[in-house]
Amino acid sequence: MKKLRIGMIGYGFMGRTHSNAFRSVNNFFDVPYEPVLQTICARNEERAGKFASNWGFASTETDWRKVVASPDIDLIDIASPNDTHAEIAIAAAEAGKMVMCEKPLGRNGAESEAIVDAVEKAGVPNMVWYNYRRVPAVTLAKQLIDEGRLGRIFHYRAKFLQDWTISTDLPQGGEGLWRLDVKVAGSGVTGDLLAHCIDTAMWLNGGIEEVSAVTETFIKSRKHNLTGAVEPVGIDDASLFLARFKNGSLATFEATRYARGHKALYTLEINGEDASIMWDLHDLHRLQYFDHKDEGRLRGWKNVHITDREHPYMANWWVPGLQIGYEHTFIHQVADFLTAVGGGKAAPPTFRDGLATDDVTDAVLQAAATRSWTKVKERA
Ligand code: SOE
Numbered sequence: 001m002k003k004l005r006i007g008m009i010g011y012g013f014m015g016r017t018h019s020n021a022f023r024s025v026n027n028f029f030d031v032p033y034e035p036v037l038q039t040i041c042a043r044n045e046e047r048a049g050k051f052a053s054n055w056g057f058a059s060t061e062t063d064w065r066k067v068v069a070s071p072d073i074d075l076i077d078i079a080s081p082n083d084t085h086a087e088i089a090i091a092a093a094e095a096g097k098m099v100m101c102e103k104p105l106g107r108n109g110a111e112s113e114a115i116v117d118a119v120e121k122a123g124v125p126n127m128v129w130y131n132y133r134r135v136p137a138v139t140l141a142k143q144l145i146d147e148g149r150l151g152r153i154f155h156y157r158a159k160f161l162q163d164w165t166i167s168t169d170l171p172q173g174g175e176g177l178w179r180l181d182v183k184v185a186g187s188g189v190t191g192d193l194l195a196h197c198i199d200t201a202m203w204l205n206g207g208i209e210e211v212s213a214v215t216e217t218f219i220k221s222r223k224h225n226l227t228g229a230v231e232p233v234g235i236d237d238a239s240l241f242l243a244r245f246k247n248g249s250l251a252t253f254e255a256t257r258y259a260r261g262h263k264a265l266y267t268l269e270i271n272g273e274d275a276s277i278m279w280d281l282h283d284l285h286r287l288q289y290f291d292h293k294d295e296g297r298l299r300g301w302k303n304v305h306i307t308d309r310e311h312p313y314m315a316n317w318w319v320p321g322l323q324i325g326y327e328h329t330f331i332h333q334v335a336d337f338l339t340a341v342g343g344g345k346a347a348p349p350t351f352r353d354g355l356a357t358d359d360v361t362d363a364v365l366q367a368a369a370t371r372s373w374t375k376v377k378e379r380a
Pocket of ligand 1: 192193264
């Protein structure tokens with residue numbers, strides 16, 4: 001089997017999920033490549049060394065440019081903060097490497113457009129890590145929609161609720177807290193959490209035409225970890241928007257880090273003429289399904305346990321009845337990427353798909369700033 005040597009930039013939470021996925025994929029999926037954890041790149045050499053020995057990387061590097069230029073690397077995987085994505089992705093594409101990038105692709109549509117131009121010009125395989133598409137229950141939802149079982153879609157409803165930034169004492173910036181620093185993150189929950197909801201939504205229900213939004217920054221200033229000074233907070237702490245999809249359906253989206261009691265409650269619901277679907281990340285191995293065509297006396301919500309062999313991805317795991325979890329979504333993503341690349345096909349969500357999501361988050365932020373309905377940028 002052909003080896004695919006990975007150069008990974010960044011070793012935080014996402015560096016761990018990706019490393020685990022690259023390491024595990026050949027144990028469970030029949031794919032045309034064997035990923036090799038070649039180089040882990042991070043600024044702190046000692047910690048990079050520990051990460052390398054824990055996950056089995058062959059070498060460490062502190063300068064990402066050397067990893068991108070190295071003839072020993074086939075694929076650059078970007079798991080570093082958002083402000084680094086564009087520069088690394090563009091350099092990697094120009095060096096002819098395959099590129100995988102954490103979400104959101106860029107800090108805004110303009111940055112993502114430059115990244116898309118670079119990978120498309122170079123003709124290199126690319127993929128954004130929107131992992132929730134690969135939760136088997138969500139993939140099943142996609143199959144059911146594509147089979148036409150829901151009929152005409154009327155409503156899409158998504159929420160991503162967290163509560164980890166409520167404390168006024170929480171600083172902004174630096175490792176672990178760069179998501180609160182607008183210069184690094186690009187935006188707050190709009191780019192961090194709504195981006196997931198938008199990617200899934202457009203995959204399931206098609207493009208979004210226009211949005212109306214409200215955002216709020218509840219805590220206006222926080223100590224910055226890098227400067228030590230109290231600085232204004234530039235991110236949105238909460239972001240809510242209404243949307244009209246191109247298929248005519250109406251949607252509500254909500255993301256916040258101020259929903260006390262909720263840690264990562266991503267939920268979605270789709271209502272069609274013939275059937276409805278509900279899914280919940282805290283119960284990710286279940287899909288709720290209501291079919292209006294069922295006999296009236298027995299009509300009701302079905303709670304489907306997504307563990308059978310005929311469920312997406314599940315034949316590759318344990319035995320029926322035994323569920324899988326969050327980390328597996330990343331393994332599925334790598335499996336699909338390797339299969340697509342082996343077959344000379346694009347591996348969605350491609351960078352162009354990631355750009356489409358960033359166009360929507362741009363429109364959301366603009367709609368909130370101008371308090372007006374805003375069209376999502378149309379691209380050829
Ligand atoms: C933020 O807390 C975060 O880790 C996001 O950055 C991830 O994308 C999301 O999957 C879980 O929440």
